[in-house]
Amino acid sequence: MNGGRWAYKQVIVVRKDLRMGPGKSVAQGAHAAVDGVTEVARTHPAWLAEWRADGQPKVALRVGSLDELDAVCDRARAAGLPVVRIADAGYTQLEPGTVTCAAIGPAPADAVDAITGDLSLL
């Protein structure tokens, strides 16, 4: 489900172990998406333009722990991909500073899939 359809994509990786409610998950994923776009606008504007032309594909995937999220982020950074991690402000549901999710890209889909292709859909 993560492969092949687009040339550029953004992947949002969400911690499932936190058992966030649906509204919390949507808000945290939206933080990651917006921050990822902001980062890539600065670092890789050509990627951003290609991704927008592609229809801005986004895929939400799951991990089961903070360790797993950090491992994915580390591998993505080592591959030269833009990564943003989101820490919750903690007004509701979670302790302040809890890392909830991350965005990888927008970036070339092949490079993203090489890191996240084994993760399940959220």
Place this chain on the structure above:
Amino acid sequence: MNGGRWAYKQVIVVRKDLRMGPGKSVAQGAHAAVDGVTEVARTHPAWLAEWRADGQPKVALRVGSLDELDAVCDRARAAGLPVVRIADAGYTQLEPGTVTCAAIGPAPADAVDAITGDLSLL
């Protein structure tokens, strides 16, 4: 839950009647958030700057039908607020063109709350 805490906010309004899975909801909400930010960067850059300085608060709310979503969007536009509606590309789960959600803002929180303050959290 929707009031008072911030001076600026972005609200993401999601159709609950479509029974989207969690990954679909996160991806669609992320589309709305990113498109809303892009729109407001163009139309109200000062609002965007204030909202970013506030920590980019986002709240996800629910509606029960397309009619209800459209009514909220119409009221927001009539109040001069920036609104983006998201139509799904339809690769998975939904028919192509299905309107799934909308973003209002980032915009002054009081004006947003006047439109969406009666909606429940997603």
